[in-house]
Amino acid sequence: MATQTFQGRPVVPGAIDGEATVSSKPLNPTASYGENIFGGNTTSAPCTDPDNEELLGVDMAGIILCTxxxxxxxxxxxxxxLVADLDLAPKAILFSGHIDAVGAAGILMADIWQEKPIVCVDLLGEDFQAAVKTGSKISVTEDGTVTVG
Known part of the structure; x- marks a missing residue:
């Protein structure tokens, strides 16, 4: 795959590199972190959302999540x-669309109040979502530039 670059809006800026974990469906944080929120799991963050077959069972701690x-x-x-406080949050969340207000509030509070940033970039576009695949190499810069490949 050829390298492709996308420009998004940094919500929580940061420079990171790694491999993508992709969900073509929107992420439901409450359903996805059910084992952590309701089950008391403090050692891993397996996705518990039965409506998201792509992520179900995937440990979301430290991943670069593209959704x-x-x-x-x-x-x-x-x-x-909660997962940021447990050091089980994704390393980054990259959104092809707009981040919603509730998700943004939690991600920003984890950064500001808990000093546990989750790098977050939104508005990367539909072309980003189509280009990125689970296992794709990802590079994120502080200005919201995301390179895939």
């Missing part, structure tokens, strides 16, 4: 804060 957006309940922001 269109987040959906779900008002607990979504708290889910991000």
């Amino acid at each position: 269109p957006q987040t959906v779900g309940s008002s607990m979504g922001g708290g889910a991000f804060m």
Whole structure:
């Protein structure tokens, strides 16, 4: 695959490199972190959302998650804060669309209040979502530039 570069909006800036974990479906943080929120798991972050077959069972700790957006309940922001506090949050979340207010609140509070940043870039576009595949090499810069490949 040829290298492709996308420009997004840095919500929580940061420079990271790694491999993508991709969900073509929106992420539901509350459903995805059910084992952490309700089950007391403090050692891993397996996705527990039965509606997201691409992520179900995947340990989301330390991954670079690529997804269109987040959906779900008002607990979504708290889910991000909880897994950040447990050091089990994704290393980064890259959105092809807009980040929602609840997800943004949790990601920003994890950064500001807990000093546990989750690098976050949104508005990367549909072409980004189509180009990135699980296992793709990803590079993110502080200005929201994301290179795939």
